[in-house]
Amino acid sequence: MKYIDEYRKKELILSISERLKSISKKEIVLMEVCGGHTMAIHRFGLTSLLPSTIHLISGPGCPVCVSSQHFIDMAMAYSRVPGVIITTYGDLIRVPGSTTSLEKERANGSDVRIVYSVLESLEIAKMNPEKRVVFLGIGFETTAPLTAAAILQANRDNIPNFHVLSAHKVMPPVMKALVDEGVKIDGFIAPGHVSAITGTAIYNDLATLCGLGVVVSGFEPVDMMQSILMLTEQIESGTPMVEVQYHRVVQHEGNKVAQKALADVFELRDDSWRGLGMIPKSGMKIRDELSAFDAEKQFIVEVPESTEPKGCICGQILRGLKTPVDCPLFARKCTPSDPVGACMVSGEGTCATYYKYRS
């Protein structure tokens, strides 16, 4: 199949592997920020093709995983408001909140619907004018433009019963926060779909101020191997910079139309991340002029104080400090069918990936 087969060619992957083995001298740690990358690395068994000098750690790039417990609890509180329809991407409904999950709330009578696009939520809002639809907006610069487009459309078409509970986040501040916190990282494999929207300039500070290489990567095994090679070459030659591997999708300036939609709808705010706490200017808040579509502005819900599940180390895993196998709950008390922490729920969560590909 075009765009897939050519990027999964065994010979190509093995030749990059050989090249890596010949040039890699320094002991280095690369962080793949995105959950999609973590999946690809394990799905295609790429770690077994790397020299022993190159270590990969997983970062905070799974939207479901990094959404704070408070956000999950707030979503639950909204789902209990009479006349509210919650619309959400699928994974979120199984994330355990402090006391319950959206899946359980649905069984208790809440109207929780899985959508594959935020635009479906708009349709649901139009079909149910007497109800209030609250879309749970999660994800990074990749999904946020769609949410922005939906809000702009709701504004244009006058759909007053459509609201968004935004937990949208931006990528660069959390990457910087990890470096500042002292997590040992020599280079970042950055998510290609984020830069397809934002362009590549968002990482310039990491290269110039922190001296770290960033390679914007695609998601197929050849993409990943080539990105690791590019980062290794940068590190070995002492020339950290921002480079694009994913040229077939990413342009340096990004997608201007999507950027404008983001800027028109959202502004940055300090935001709370699971395991990482409050990170300045890392979240996207709906602008005041569009507050008619901001669930938090339109109706307030009471959210009891959130508690993290006991023994769960999702937070440390999201910071790259630990791996799932370090967790006493992993694959025992915490499994995909009975998850304790968020990282076991999402298909792109580090724990779910390790569980699936454990040997």
Place this chain on the structure above:
Amino acid sequence: MTQKADKVMLSHGSGGRMMHQLIQDLFIRHFRNDILDEQADASILQVGSFEIAFTTDSFVIDPLFFPGGNIGKLAVCGTVNDLAVSGAEPLYLSVSFILEEGFPMNELEIIVESLAAEARKAGVLIVTGDTKVVNKGKCDKLFINTAGVGRVKPEDRTISRAMNIKAGDVIIINGSIGDHGMAVMNARESFNFKTNVESDCASLNHLIREVLDQCSVKFMRDPTRGGVATVLNELVGKIGLGIEIEESALPVNKGVKAMCEVLGFDPLHIANEGKVVIVAGEHESMKILETLKKNSLGLQSSIIGRVVSDHPGKVVLRNETGGRRIVDSLSGDQLPRIC
């Protein structure tokens, strides 16, 4: 969380782990008997000097009409196939309708016509039934239950028990996987994928009979909800051996592969309604493949993997680049209401 759910959730009906837990922890606990304990697709019953197979299935698929079939055709195929994979020759079906007030009569007729046509094709008679109508809003359009009985030859009665399976035995499937689930999903959701993916919905009893008459088979199962992954996981749980499958050997149609790539699904978890997974000794494999390929429902038949003594209780998939991954049963409700 680790405590038991106090309400029924959609995941309890997905064919994955939660459903199996529900069946084990509630239904089997209360209904336990030797016949039920075998947990086959159809139960084999001794009636006088005869052995018959008996099974039942309910159909709640949404939408009622999908590329490749409708709920009526499916209601026959599902029950016929459950009998056939148990080694039985399907003979008689019952059909019960639960209808929602206001359901269009012309659509009901189309569904009933398909049901009758598929029953003729499969060579089974519909001999009893029931009709209930509920108030508007109390059920979603139309639900169908079918039950079926079939005759079992003594030599075929152990097919569903997975006996004598050894390392080195081969796993065969009669064609591409994931077509039904993806066709239904594409018909239901507003993806607007421009694809020709069609449900594989078909009665397999004639195909299976041809194989059983000519070849020696150790185990058969139809990979419906939960897909091939779930069938293989149940099997390794029973036999105390492992299974290794080759990704490159899995027949997956282009459209299904593309939809799975876009949506992040694993074709091994997607439902089929016209497929049978067969386990047999290696020496029988060529004969089985030849027999399958002679039938239009088996043209794409292939060997997808093997039983191994390594990693007992686990199904492992090898990909072309040397990566290995564990193929688990489906957890959660990836695709509710596909049958």
